[in-house]
Structures are given as C-alpha cells and as structure tokens.
Amino acid sequence: MINRRTFIKLVGAGGILTLFSVPARLVAEGIQRPKDPSNLSDFERIHTPVVRAPKLPQDGRFVPFRVELPEHPMDEDHYIKSIEIIDPQSVVKEKGIFSLTPALGRATVSTRLKMADGKHAVRVIAECSKHGKWETVFHLSAVGGQCKEN
Amino acid sequence: MNQTTPELALPEKVKKGDTVEVKVRINHAMKSQEYLQKLMVYYGGTLVFQYAMTPGVSDDPRVSFFLKAARSSEVKAVFIDNKGRKFEAVKTLHVEN
Known part of the structure; x- marks a missing residue:
C-alpha cells in the first residue's frame, strides 16, 4: 500500500x-497479450508468438533464438507481417525486426543474439495483418555474455 | 576485415506447395562501428523476407525462415552493411509439380 x-x-x-x-x-x-497464458483461447493461441531458445544459454555471444506462430495462416488477406525482438536488459536493446509476406507460407524465423550476463526478459512482438500486435515475454539467464558497445 | 560471401542453404528438391526452410549465413562482424543493417531475400525477383538488423545480433549471423515452394525459381539473399556495401548469394529452388 x-x-x-x-x-x-x-x-x-x-x-x-x-x-x-x-x-x-x-x-x-x-x-x-493473452489474458491467462496458462489457458489460451483459440484466437490467442494462433496470435501469440512462441519462442524456442535456451533458458540458460552457456555462451551469451551466440544465443540461438527462434520465434514461431505455427498455427497462424499466411494468406494474402491474413498473415503475420512482422516479428520484432527487444531485450530491455541489453545495451543494444533492439535485436531486429523481421518483415514477412504470405509467400513464406509459415511464420517461423530464427537468428542468434548477443546477451549480456544475467537475467533477461526478452519481448517478442508479432504483428498480424488483421488483428494487430501480440506480445510474448521470454525469460532467460545468460552467462559468458556480450552485448555492449565495442 | 571479417567478411565473406553469404551462404544460402535450400533443400535439393521440393514439391510444389511444400513449405521449406531457408538458411542464410555470413561471416561478418556485428559491432557498433561495422554491422549488417539488413537482409533482403527475393524469390523469383519478388521481395519476400527482410530482417532489419542491429549490433545486438551475434557476429557471423545465421538466419532462417520458411518459404512456400510455388515454382522453380531463383532465391537471392542480399545483406547490406552500415557502410552501404552489399553481399549477395543466389541459388535456384527446384520445385517438382
């Protein structure tokens, strides 16, 4: 209080x-964001990004990071337009933006990211062409990290 | 200088309508003074995928995404760095009907 x-x-x-x-x-x-992440509605499930990444990456210089929206259509009139990754705990917070098109057929992307030592709550924001932006926050704890000005 | 021509990995042969994984890699520094700003991928001359990159991406980037095999055609990956230099790789996706 x-x-x-x-x-x-x-x-x-x-x-x-x-x-x-x-x-x-x-x-x-x-x-x-989903109202209750442990009990997603069908609508929330297809729009909420799923992250595949290690929870305890052993080399923060190279953290594999995959984002999927496996059930979302990639049709001309309904598709995932972009996926953005932001790490508020890194010096370089913006980890990039993927721009997608229906020609891809599936909204799945992967990259490798620099993460400084310590705990991270990485924001992943997917934008649907019809239903706006949806966010997932992925928690990980990096060691041997590197994300600083150099 | 730490840079090279990008490598583009595609499946050997795919069937029309399949969704296939495309992998792109390049050896290039990702420092604040010198980094790749963008990856653009064209399929049959049409821009289908972009990745706006920052120095927050690991050195020697490895990127993958999926592509729906609509026809046999060239896939071209183009990286552009913050100094305006371009690095390209081209391969043909062979699609069986």
Missing part, C-alpha cells in the same frame, strides 16, 4: 511512470 507521502515522492521523482509503465505502454502501443 502506498501512503500519501510516498505517492507524492514517486510523482515528484517520475516514479509513477515506472509503477504503471508496463500496462500503459502496452495500451499506448496497441499490444495485446
């Missing part, structure tokens, strides 16, 4: 933005 004095301090320090930044950001960016 936040008392009045703490609340005023938080507002003064800009902390209120931090307190409420995640849902506010998701709304501002128009990003959707």
Whole structure:
C-alpha cells in the first residue's frame, strides 16, 4: 500500500511512470497479450508468438533464438507481417525486426543474439495483418555474455 | 576485415506447395562501428523476407525462415552493411509439380 507521502515522492521523482509503465505502454502501443497464458483461447493461441531458445544459454555471444506462430495462416488477406525482438536488459536493446509476406507460407524465423550476463526478459512482438500486435515475454539467464558497445 | 560471401542453404528438391526452410549465413562482424543493417531475400525477383538488423545480433549471423515452394525459381539473399556495401548469394529452388 502506498501512503500519501510516498505517492507524492514517486510523482515528484517520475516514479509513477515506472509503477504503471508496463500496462500503459502496452495500451499506448496497441499490444495485446493473452489474458491467462496458462489457458489460451483459440484466437490467442494462433496470435501469440512462441519462442524456442535456451533458458540458460552457456555462451551469451551466440544465443540461438527462434520465434514461431505455427498455427497462424499466411494468406494474402491474413498473415503475420512482422516479428520484432527487444531485450530491455541489453545495451543494444533492439535485436531486429523481421518483415514477412504470405509467400513464406509459415511464420517461423530464427537468428542468434548477443546477451549480456544475467537475467533477461526478452519481448517478442508479432504483428498480424488483421488483428494487430501480440506480445510474448521470454525469460532467460545468460552467462559468458556480450552485448555492449565495442 | 571479417567478411565473406553469404551462404544460402535450400533443400535439393521440393514439391510444389511444400513449405521449406531457408538458411542464410555470413561471416561478418556485428559491432557498433561495422554491422549488417539488413537482409533482403527475393524469390523469383519478388521481395519476400527482410530482417532489419542491429549490433545486438551475434557476429557471423545465421538466419532462417520458411518459404512456400510455388515454382522453380531463383532465391537471392542480399545483406547490406552500415557502410552501404552489399553481399549477395543466389541459388535456384527446384520445385517438382
């Protein structure tokens, strides 16, 4: 529970933005997440990106990272347009954006990423041509890492 | 200088309508001073896939994606680095009806 004095301090320090930044950001960016990740509806299941990556990568210089939306159609009028990977815990947060087309037939991409030592909550955002942006957050803990300016 | 021609890996023969995995690799540094900015892949001359890259991607990038085999045609992968240099690889996807 936040008392009045703490609340005023938080507002003064800009902390209120931090307190409420995640849902506010998701709304501002128009990003959707499953209501209950352990019990997805059919609609949520086809739109939510699935990440295949090691939870404890042993070499943070080369972390294999695969993103799939295996059940989503890739039709001319309904397909996955893009997949974006963001790692807020890395110096280089933007890990790239894949732009897809219906010609691919399947929305699955893979790459290798640099991850600094420590815990990461990697955001993966897929954009459907009809139903907007959907986010998954993948947690991993890297060692031997590398993601710094050099 | 740490760079080379990209390699493009495709299945030998596929049937029309199959969805096949395409793998692209290149030996190139991914440092803030020198990095690949973009991978573009064309199938039969049409741009079908792009990857906007950053120095947050590992050195010597390995990228894969899927492609629906519609016809026998060239697949061309083009990397562009932050200095404007292009690195290309071309292979033919052989599709059986």
